[in-house]
Amino acid sequence: MSIPERKVDPRIQMFAEAIGTAPGRNRLPERNVLVVGAGQRAVTGAEEIPGNGRAIAMLAAREGARVVCADINAQSAAETVARITAEGGWAQPLTVNVAQAEENARMVKQAHHAMGGLDGLVLNVGTSHGRSLDTLTSDIWDREFAVNLRSHMLACQAALPLMAPGSAIVLISSLASQRPNGRNPAYEGTKAAQLALARSVALAGQRQGIRCNAVAPGLIDTPLGRVATQKRPKRAALVPFGRQGTGWEVAYAAIFLLSNEASYINAQSIFVDGGLGTGIAM
Numbered sequence: 001m002s003i004p005e006r007k008v009d010p011r012i013q014m015f016a017e018a019i020g021t022a023p024g025r026n027r028l029p030e031r032n033v034l035v036v037g038a039g040q041r042a043v044t045g046a047e048e049i050p051g052n053g054r055a056i057a058m059l060a061a062r063e064g065a066r067v068v069c070a071d072i073n074a075q076s077a078a079e080t081v082a083r084i085t086a087e088g089g090w091a092q093p094l095t096v097n098v099a100q101a102e103e104n105a106r107m108v109k110q111a112h113h114a115m116g117g118l119d120g121l122v123l124n125v126g127t128s129h130g131r132s133l134d135t136l137t138s139d140i141w142d143r144e145f146a147v148n149l150r151s152h153m154l155a156c157q158a159a160l161p162l163m164a165p166g167s168a169i170v171l172i173s174s175l176a177s178q179r180p181n182g183r184n185p186a187y188e189g190t191k192a193a194q195l196a197l198a199r200s201v202a203l204a205g206q207r208q209g210i211r212c213n214a215v216a217p218g219l220i221d222t223p224l225g226r227v228a229t230q231k232r233p234k235r236a237a238l239v240p241f242g243r244q245g246t247g248w249e250v251a252y253a254a255i256f257l258l259s260n261e262a263s264y265i266n267a268q269s270i271f272v273d274g275g276l277g278t279g280i281a282m
């Protein structure tokens with residue numbers, strides 16, 4: 001018997017978790033978490049939808065963690081802090097430009113000091129100039145690798161000696177790590193290399209019982225995602241379940257990996273893409 005074709009209603013699956021209205025469940029009690037890229041880009045009309053970093057920071061706080069919200073955009077980091085504080089959580093902003101190599105260690109030390117410890121690190125900063133192979137320059141290539149990859153390595157290098165046993169690190173990669181469809185080789189290269197970096201950090205952290213994993217989002221309706229969709233409207237035409245993911249859905253994967261619920265999950269990549277990467281599409 002064949003299953004009758006029917007139009008998918010994208011609202012079917014918009015659970016409280018997916019829209020960020022579920023209450024915290026104390027999954028990160030007393031944890032000290034640094035989220036790098038905890039602000040978000042300002043996009044007119046998208047002020048209320050959270051970017052991945054803001055959603056991760058807010059959810060970590062809701063789950064009981066103290067959170068340092070680091071970002072190059074001081075105003076945006078302060079906005080994330082304000083939202084956390086309004087919910088009764090503990091958060092502090094930290095302004096940093098992770099493109100400057102030495103800034104990464106300073107950021108980690110300051111966050112460690114501010115919280116009185118560090119046992120969670122989420123590296124969410126990711127930028128793209130959107131250059132196809134024929135228009136890429138070595139300067140843009142280097143800048144994207146400095147921001148999206150070198151900074152992650154430097155932050156992990158600085159964090160491992162300071163982190164408590166049993167800590168967890170999460171790198172925010174992308175489905176672009178697997179696919180050339182975005183015609184964006186520098187971005188795709190950084191995102192693929194992040195998966196390898198997560199494995200190297202996991203190996204280095206093993207003796208201290210520190211885990212490192214990557215979360216690879218697919219098409220997500222963040223402010224950045226909206227800009228990408230404006231540039232390439234077909235980007236979202238065939239997405240699974242008839243909708244893009246939300247920053248909250250990315251955040252839940254990151255929170256799981258940070259939490260002790262994931263104690264034996266290490267050096268892995270979790271794709272939060274609705275199945276798009278394996279061919280699930282409308």
Ligand SMILES: NC(=O)c1ccc[n+]([C@@H]2O[C@H](COP(=O)([O-])OP(=O)(O)OC[C@H]3O[C@@H](n4cnc5c(N)ncnc54)[C@H](O)[C@@H]3O)[C@@H](O)[C@H]2O)c1
Pocket residue numbers: 036037038039040041050051052053054070071072073076096097098099124125126127147172173174175176216217218219220221222223224225
């Ligand atoms: N939105 C999507 O569809 C999607 C899909 C796959 C992966 N991702 C990844 O998720 C992550 C976050 O994406 P988002 O959509 O929330 O984007 P976003 O642009 O809203 O958030 C990125 C944050 O990083 C900050 N930042 C940029 N450069 C910085 C620097 N040099 N130093 C410090 N902070 C800096 C920005 O100010 C911003 O607050 C990125 O790594 C992105 O590659 C997003």
